[in-house]
Amino acid sequence: MRSLSVKKVNIMKNKTLKIDILARVEGEGGLKLKISNGIVKDVQLKIYEPPRFFEAFLRGRDFREAPDITSRICGICPIAYQLGASHAMEEICGVKVDGQLKALRRLIYTGEWIESHVLHAFMLNAPDFFEAGSVIHLAQVYPEVVKNALRMKKAGNEIMVVLGGREIHPINLRLGGFYKVPKKRELRALLEEIKWSKQAAVDSLMFISKFEFPEFKQNYEFLALSDPDEYAILGGRLVSNCGINLPINEYDNCLVEEHVPHSTALHSHLRGAGTCLLGPLARYNLNFEQLTPLAKEAAFNAGLGRHCYNPFKSILVRMVEVIYAFEEAERIIEAYEEPDSPAIEVNPRAGTGYGATEAPRGICYHRYTIDDNGIILDSKIVAPTSVNQSRIEKDLWDLVQANVGLTDEKLKFFCERAIRNYDPCISCSTHFLTVDIERD
Amino acid sequence: MPKPHIPKLAVWKFASCDGCQLSLLDCEDELLAIAGQIEIANFPEASSAIVKGPYDLSLVEGSITTPHDEERIHKIRKMSKYVITIGACATAGGIQALRNFKDVNEFISLVYARPHYISTLSKSTAIADHIEVDFELRGCPINKNQLLELISAFLQNRKPNIPNYSVCAECKRRGTVCVMVSKGITCMGPVTHAGCNALCPSYNRGCYSCFGPKETPNAASLSRWLLEQGVEKEELVRIFRGFNANAEPFRKESEYYEK
Incomplete structure (x- = not known):
């Protein structure tokens, strides 16, 4: 383990640093930095991911197809798309999914949080703290830690498989609920691994807490969903630490999308107020009180306070959420009673509806308009990474300015790390990584 | 050495x-x-x-x-x-x-x-x-x-064992009752390449062809059958225009019914 030592080099006059391919992120992108006389002049997070036009080809499709089609935006967080689309369509058609069906939706979502967070924490992010290229290299030094991480990830995926049919693009979710609900014993069979994993997550968090974290603090505006009854996953109001408190159908009035030349992903930002941050740090800071006692205690033992403003510590927060997700999965399974029907019938009627859930990387927003026959007339989907992009650029701007004396190589690595803090999902947001540093 | x-x-x-x-x-x-x-x-x-x-x-x-x-x-x-x-x-x-x-x-x-x-x-x-x-x-x-x-x-420098028969064969093999015959659910199984172990029918759902056309699929026959079951032409076009819309047998079929 090693922290970034600040080695003073001559601050060249004009310089461009480029990272052409950002590794260990989902999707393809890069970064270009311009530095002039030691002052950062420009930061561009570039997204190369080719555009796929989901919002365009959804027009004319049947409303019942939206969950399966939109899940193909992202193989890492398909549930966020399946449920966001379902919620919006159900709202249009006046259907509310509650009780055990809602609990099962929350359960499969915990599976997605676990597989995605553990993937990021150990396979994408942890190697940074060792300057290891990948989890395979990490496994040579800490084989047990990596084996346990893979086992936790598998436990999350098992929840997806039992409830969804498979880990990637599950087939069992539909408008109104599921095609088939699991038997009580099928879910209870998962409990042993879930209980083991809960403890493994606590231990893993302690392991990660011993990493050396760069000192870096930002004044973030955190934006997350908030639900009075639980740590929000399936829905809630849009809430921030700077006074936003709005229902989901106000999303378009709160966040605006902008198309910038260097990216195929639309950048979103707060109307009139600049950047905001979505994801684990936002949820932790805004909804901390609703975490379980075990998750809170583990967070404190890992050195996290009630608030966390250091993006390099988001890996800790992800693991706190993994502990919470395992606890939630256990609670839901223990309380599970097979519902009478696997789904509520959803009959089409014309209207516009909104759906937003907490994807592993933050709020994933959907809006659809359909006609009386259920044909989609219009859609808008905003992935969390599109909102976080401009916040990542702001972090990079401040980080590069504070470390402008580092060698190019070290600065590039530092930037890559700062980007990976966000677990950016570029496949989703196209809707990355090459770093370019230009010093003049 | x-x-x-x-x-x-x-x-x-x-x-x-x-x-x-x-x-x-x-x-x-x-x-x-x-x-x-x-x-x-x-x-x-x-x-x-x-x-x-x-x-x-x-x-x-x-x-x-x-x-x-x-x-x-x-x-x-x-x-x-x-x-x-x-x-x-x-x-x-x-x-x-x-x-x-x-x-x-x-x-x-x-x-x-x-x-x-x-x-x-x-x-x-x-x-x-x-x-x-x-x-x-x-x-x-x-x-x-x-x-x-x-x-x-x-x-090992050998031929991979990856069958190219249809999803129907997988349903028979795992003993899933045909959802199309028994429940009238639209299913792409007859024309779809195996590989998922007939997942959807085992969840009471029709196949929606994640694996695309099998070798020599009879898409025209499936379309006629579905039309007889009351599936509308527009829906038929959408059924063939999924994740494998541009695979030739599916593309031809959807274009035929779009006219």
Whole structure:
């Protein structure tokens, strides 16, 4: 383990640093930095991911197809798309999914949080703290830690498989609920691994807490969903630490999308107020009180306070959420009673509806308009990474300015790390990584 | 004694959702064993340690949708001994091939405020439309067990055991009662390539063809049958325009009923 030592080099006059391919992120992108006389002049997070036009080809499709089609935006967080689309369509058609069906939706979502967070924490992010290229290299030094991480990830995926049919693009979710609900014993069979994993997550968090974290603090505006009854996953109001408190159908009035030349992903930002941050740090800071006692205690033992403003510590927060997700999965399974029907019938009627859930990387927003026959007339989907992009650029701007004396190589690595803090999902947001540093 | 040759694996991404390459990372029980036998030489999603080519095996995910990617795939072919395409995007153009049936410029202006920033081709096409491919692994997403079988077969220099019969055969084999016959549910099983172990029918759902057309599918017969069951023509067009819309048998079928 090693922290970034600040080695003073001559601050060249004009310089461009480029990272052409950002590794260990989902999707393809890069970064270009311009530095002039030691002052950062420009930061561009570039997204190369080719555009796929989901919002365009959804027009004319049947409303019942939206969950399966939109899940193909992202193989890492398909549930966020399946449920966001379902919620919006159900709202249009006046259907509310509650009780055990809602609990099962929350359960499969915990599976997605676990597989995605553990993937990021150990396979994408942890190697940074060792300057290891990948989890395979990490496994040579800490084989047990990596084996346990893979086992936790598998436990999350098992929840997806039992409830969804498979880990990637599950087939069992539909408008109104599921095609088939699991038997009580099928879910209870998962409990042993879930209980083991809960403890493994606590231990893993302690392991990660011993990493050396760069000192870096930002004044973030955190934006997350908030639900009075639980740590929000399936829905809630849009809430921030700077006074936003709005229902989901106000999303378009709160966040605006902008198309910038260097990216195929639309950048979103707060109307009139600049950047905001979505994801684990936002949820932790805004909804901390609703975490379980075990998750809170583990967070404190890992050195996290009630608030966390250091993006390099988001890996800790992800693991706190993994502990919470395992606890939630256990609670839901223990309380599970097979519902009478696997789904509520959803009959089409014309209207516009909104759906937003907490994807592993933050709020994933959907809006659809359909006609009386259920044909989609219009859609808008905003992935969390599109909102976080401009916040990542702001972090990079401040980080590069504070470390402008580092060698190019070290600065590039530092930037890559700062980007990976966000677990950016570029496949989703196209809707990355090459770093370019230009010093003049 | 010379050191044994350790095969070099590369994973490449084109237009896609990342799900198929994620399948490799989802092999939690086998990942470290694979890494012991193969050098993961170029897999940017999982590793920043990139080893230069040539590569023994290239796994290609995603479809060709931009002028840049059209060139890039030829470079990959040149530096790879074997090229295997993984998933519906790479083998058929993916869901983004729905643009092939529309005017792409209209699509660009629907999604992007400044269309002139976007560089894209009018069609999303399979990798095999551009280069010679050694094996095509189907699925949206691929089946990770089939991926493991494919990698092992490659390592042992043998033919992979990946059946090309229909989903119907998988239903019979696992003893699932036909959802189309018994419940009247629309099902693409008769024309769809096996590989998922007939997952959807086992969940009381009709197959929606993640794996695309099987070898010599009789799509026309399925269409006639569905029309007799009361499926509307517009719906029939949508059924064939899923993740494998641009696979030839499905494309022809949807175009026939669109007229």
